[in-house]
Structures are given as structure tokens and as C-alpha cells.
Amino acid sequence: MTTEKKIFVLDTNVILHDFNSIFKFAEHDVLIPITVLEELDKFKKGNDLINFHAREFTRELDKLSGDDLFSDGVALGNDRGRLFIETGKAFSEKMKVSFQDNIPDHRILAITEFVNNDNPDRTTILVSKDINLRMKAKSLGIPAEDFKNDQVQDVDNMISLGIQTIYDFSDEKIAELYQGEEGLTEEELNLDYDLTGHRYFILKNNNSSALAHFNPLNKKVQRVEKPSAYGIYPRNAEQTFSIDALLDPNINLIALTGTAGTGKTLLALASALQLSEQFDQIYLARPIVALANKDLGYLPGDAKEKISPYMQPLFDNLAVIKKKFNIHSKQYLYIDELLRDEKLQITPLAYIRGRSLSNAFFIVDEAQNLTPHEIKTIITRAGEGTKMVFTGDIEQIDSPYLDRKSNGLTYLSDKMKDQDIFAHINLIKGERSFLAELASKLL
Template sequence: MLSKTSKSKIFILDTNVILHDYTCIYQFQDNDIILPITVLEELDKFKRGNDLINYQAREFVRVLDEIVGDELFNGGKSLGKGKGKLRIETGKPFSEQMKESFREDIPDHRILAIADYMTKTYPKRKSILVSKDINLRMKAKSLGISAEDYKTDQVTDENVLDKTLKTIENFDDNLISLLYEQSSVESNQLKLNFEPEANECFILKGNNSSVLARFDSKNNRVLRVEKKPAYGIKPRNAEQTFSLNVLMDPDIQLVALTGKAGTGKTLLALAAAIELNKSFDQILLARPIVALSNRDLGYLPGDASEKINPYMQPLFDNLSVIKHAFNPRSQEYQRIEELQKDEKLVITPLAYIRGRSLSNSFFIIDEAQNLTPHEIKTIITRAGEGTKMVFTGDLQQIDSPYLDMKSNGLAYMTDRMQNQDLFAHINLVKGERSYLAEMASNLL
């Protein structure tokens, strides 16, 4: 039973919070958690399926079963030392204000009724509805109910969302010459006026020369970055040059490429993977399926393959660009054909590879901004020995209704992994698809 005099807060959870992070009930310190009975009803509908959202629902039900066991649950259950209690709250009648405001009896409104009930029943404690749904939070606030987004896994360093390439002006031309002569120089020799992060890329500009450089924190050296192509794809700007450099470096096992449409994120990652194909057993290129208007794939005509193809087509388009950089009779072209035929280069929906142990693979996850932080963690923890993972995405184009620039998995991973020896992040700014595409991205 909840105490009416406790100073701790009461958090009422919406279904989408659990589908975002099934461990969420352990993230509220010593505060009490209320699970509306409606949430359990909704979770039941999500348990079946192969999408990441179905996995979250199943895992939460398992966690809940472990907590409750064979005991009655109507009095609440402790979540452990230093944690609050978890309680399932059965349905509550709509207040007169709710009846006047909302004519429909839908799950969102039933959750609101429980939040309203908790607010009035425990006036000495602060009751807060936690939801990823902005509209539901607005409805709650209009009724005088406190409401918040789930903030546990949001980005803490906002600079990571808009990382621009650092350029050091008026640098010593002699030191630039030294970097050209030796390819790498101890960082203290260069007398940089800033403390670079692990694998940070920057441009050193003197009066008569310039050089692209990357900081190797493991050896405390600054490396000269050369402009090198990968399987017929030539970098067109400094950002793309840096991208190929970190993609081709075997010591960097986790890479994040962010940037707007047309900057070449996926193309560069795929070109690097094919260039390094002899070093890996398999190249996997995947993306999450986020159906438009929140409609399930079942709404689309055709069998499973026909339903999925439209979502995978952009990945095949990138592969086509690389293939057409060569003559169809060339060894390079034939090599790509062989890789596909032998299933050593596989393009697939992300849900189809969950649960697999990914050893000695080059794994590219496209559109990663549509993944939750927990989904990103689940994917990375599948990495076996010799596996390299590359996450690409545009933080400005999030299709999931419950994610934003601060709460999506790609931003979260980049924020948490920065300054780690095994990780590199490049934010591509300049569009290279076409002048029209670049203009549209900037102006529209």
C-alpha cells in the first residue's frame, strides 16, 4: 500500500515508456511506480511479433513475472533496496471534467483517469504521468495532472547533436610539414590549443599549407589522414575523407555517422565494408522498419518479401551506386555479385537478425535514429570477436512518434561513447548527392 505522507513521488507509466525501455521501472530511484491495468492490456497486444517493440513487451512481462511470482499483487511489491514500490492500479471512473473533455473511452483516457485518481487520492505526494506521447502529456496538463517525458536515457551533452568539424587556423606550417613527413606525431609536439577527444578529427591550417588529422588517444599521437578511395567511391570533402579513415581503421570497432540526407553516410559505410570484405566473414546491412502513419506491415499488399522490399530499397540503391562505379565485366563488379550470391553481403530488416551472435562481421545499421537507446544497446551487445559496427542516421529525420533528437538511440550512443578508444563519430554536413538535393535539405 502506498503511504499518503511519503515525500517520494508517484509515477504513473504509459505503455510507450515500457515499449521504449523494458527496464524503466528500475529507473525511478525510491519513488513508487503505478502500472495502470490498461497498460497490461495494451502490452498483451504487442507480445507477438518479430519487431523490436514486441521484444520489449515480452521482456517486460518476464520482468514483471519475476517481481510478482505467485504472490498477490494488489498491495504493491518492492522493487528492491533503495527502490520504491510497484503497484498495478485497476480502472477508475472518469471525473466529470474528464467526461466533458473526452467523449471516447480509449486506453489513453483510462490511463489519464488513473493519473487523475492518484493525484486526488495522494494530495501530499506529487503524482506524475510519464509518457513518450506529447499529446497525452498535453491532455494531462490541461486537467491539472503533472506529466513528463521519460528522461532517463536522454542525451546530456547537446553539443553531440550538432558536432561540427574543428578547424585550427594560423597553425605552424613547419609542424604541418612534420606531420606530412612522419605521418604521425606525438600530440605534445604539435602544441595544440585544445584537448582532443579519442579519434577526434580536425583540420590544421597554416599560412601556406593545411592537413587533415585525427587524434589517436591510445598512443597519444596525431595521425595524418590521407584522402583514399574505398571500392571505387572517392571522398568528395574532408568529412567524407575522415569517415572513410575511421571506417577502414581495424582498431575502431564502433562508428557513428550522422548527417542530413545526401551526405553519403550509408554509401561510405558500404563501400568501406566491401573494400574490407576479405577481413570479415560477412557484411550485414540492416535498417529498422518504421511503417508510415504507425501502420503495421500487414496493411501492405503482397507476401513478406514484397512488404519489406520498399523499406530496403534505399540500401539496394547504395549498393547499385558502388557496382556501377565499375564495368560489369570487371573483377570488382563480379566480386560484389559473388558476395551477394554466397550471402556474404546481406541486406535485411533489422528484426530478422536479432538474437544472432555477430562474430567477425562488418555490420551497418542504417536509419539508426529510429532506434531506442535500449535497442541500440541490445544490438551492440551482440557483437562478437572481430565485429565492426557502424550506425548511420539523420537526427533531423526521426520517423518514430515517441523519439526525438535527445531520446533516440543514435544520439544516446554517440553521447555515451564519445572519448572511447574504440569509438569514432563523424557528423557529415555537406550534401554530395546533387546540388538540388543539397538546396532542398537546406531550404525546405
């Protein structure tokens, strides 16, 4: 039985999301509308990751084609299809009456419609991360789908792995956890699956309960006590597990997910301050996702004034920690000293590029707004002794081309879930205020 070779037409945002995307369609053919090359040309200059992707894709095209023309397509490699570039096409009557504006999206649709009609024996699919463009294509009778290569299909299962509750757990075993440091074996949890990576458990019965951690290094389940971090005390089980992982020297990579007000960033920053003497640098960074798709140039003021509104939530978390201490205390003054000496830096993520990340405690806030490739780029910069923490809410994504399945934070948690240096904790209970938690649930 032979598989039908499909034709996948790629939108510009797919290439800016992953410049290697053309190699990820198996044996099927890939077609790039000439309009996409025109749009990519606008992104070649700049220091952001999308600018890098635009340049790398153009270089890859040049390498693939050599002296050949695209009219017959160029081979994408063994067991892959061919790459074609299709020139502009006139709008059909259906296109003319449907769309009055001659914009890039509509020119891409016109080319896709032509290819679809010109290949009646093959399935043509438009691949775009733009939901609205996909809806327009489907309205014209053209199949369209998201770029699925780096999507996590079972997000809910991935989230639930980090913390699990075991009910009707033995009283005697809970007592053992409280009495001894040796802990329990994996078998004593009586699970129907093997444990991999760091896992946290809430062990319960009618009489008692315990918080526990499975350490993949010694294969032991040990009780988790309620630690504090620079004046911040956990208020629930998830926060307890978070601080435990953040202070654990064997866990170098952590993902903290959860809705606003669950304490993700606050716990990460407090833990960084608690361990500050063990690191040369503390970075607290977040990506800037401008409102209404406007870049920072639309905002008044110099560079520092432009980024200030985006960084303010991070400074707010720092202020919460400082309020735990008297203004004359050594802990309060130490924070000011770290800021003054720039050992603690709160900055846009873009400003970190090019810096050494050796022996650093590096926190990336709002990581759900990063692509999988951006997450990879950040982590691969980690030097010896660096601990990386990514926080975010995968239900609150500001990028128009990412969702709960395709964002970098979800991708990271799924790909790293079985690794001995990684822990993922999903925080559920809001601790900001009763009002904030009620709004999160009801509105």
C-alpha cells in the same frame, strides 16, 4: 532536508521502450495503471523487441510480487520506492466533457487524475513517450514528462566532439604532419582539455591546412590522407574522416550521422566492399518503420515484395558503386558474386536476429529509428572480428516515441565517445546534388 517522494505513473510505451524502466525512478514510487497491463497483453506474442519487452516486464512483475498483493505496493529494492497497480477509475466530469472516446489513453488519464487528486500532499507525474498524451495530461492540470533516463542532454556538444577545427595553427606544425609519419603529440595541439577516444581535426591557418586524426592507442596526432574505398573518393573533410575510420582496423564501432545526401551509407558500404576479403560476411540492414503506423500486413504481395520498398535505398547505394566500374570489370562482377553467394546481404534488421555476427562487417542504416535498448541488443551480438557501423540522421526520426535526445544513435554516440574502439563523424556537406543540398537548407 528530505526529498519529497513523488508518484510516477507510467504509460505503456515507456515499458515497451525499456522493460526495466520501473527501477529508474530512484526513491520515488511508481504506479502502473491497470489499462497498461491490458495493453501489454496485446504485445506478448511476436518476435520484435517490443514483444520481448512486454514478456520480460510481465515476468518481472510476477517476480517482484510473489504471493503479495499490489494494494499496498511492492518494494522495488534498496533505495527505491514501491510499485503500485491502480485499477480503472470512472471519468470525472472534466474528463467526460473533454474526451468522448473511451480509449486506453483516456483510461490512463482517468487513473492518473484520480491518483493526483487522491494524493494532494504529493506530486503525481505521468511519464509517457507520447507527446500528445502528455499535452492532454497538462490540459487537465496533471504534470507530465518524457522518460528521461536514457536521454542525452547536450546533443550538440556530443555531435561536435568527433570533428573539430583549430584555426591559426602553426605553419611549422602543419609542415611536420606532411613531412613525417611520427605525427604530433597531444600537447602540440595546445587544447585546454584532454583528448579521449578517436578525434578528427581540421588544422588551419592563412597559408596552409591539414586533416589530422588523434589516435588514442599511441596518443599521436597524425595526418589523414584522402583514401578511396571501392571506387568511391571522398569529396570533403568529413567524408575523408569517415573513410579513414571505416578502413581503420582498430576502430570496431562507428557512428556516422548527418542529413540525407551526405554519403553516410554509401561510404560505409564502399568501405565494406573494400575490406570484404577480411570478413566472412557483409550485412547491410535497416529497421522497418512502416508508414502511417501500419505494419507490413497492409502491403500487397509476399514477404519479399512487402519489404522491397524499404530496402530499395540500400540497393540504390550499391548501384552507385557499381556504376563506378565497367560491367565487365572484376570489381563489378565481384559485387554480383558477393550477392549471389549471399556474402553480401541487404536485409531488414529484424531478419538478422539470431544470426552469428562473428567476423562480419555489419552496417545498420537509419539507426536513429532504434531505441537505446535495441542498439545495445545489436552490439552485444558482435563476435570476434566484427566491425559495426551505425548511420542515420538524428533530425529525421520516423518513430513517434523517439527524438534527437532519446534515439539509439544519439545514445550510442554519447555513451561510447571516450572509448578507444569507437569513432563518431558527423557529416554536414551534402554531396548528392546542389538541388538536394539547397532543399535541405531552405525547406
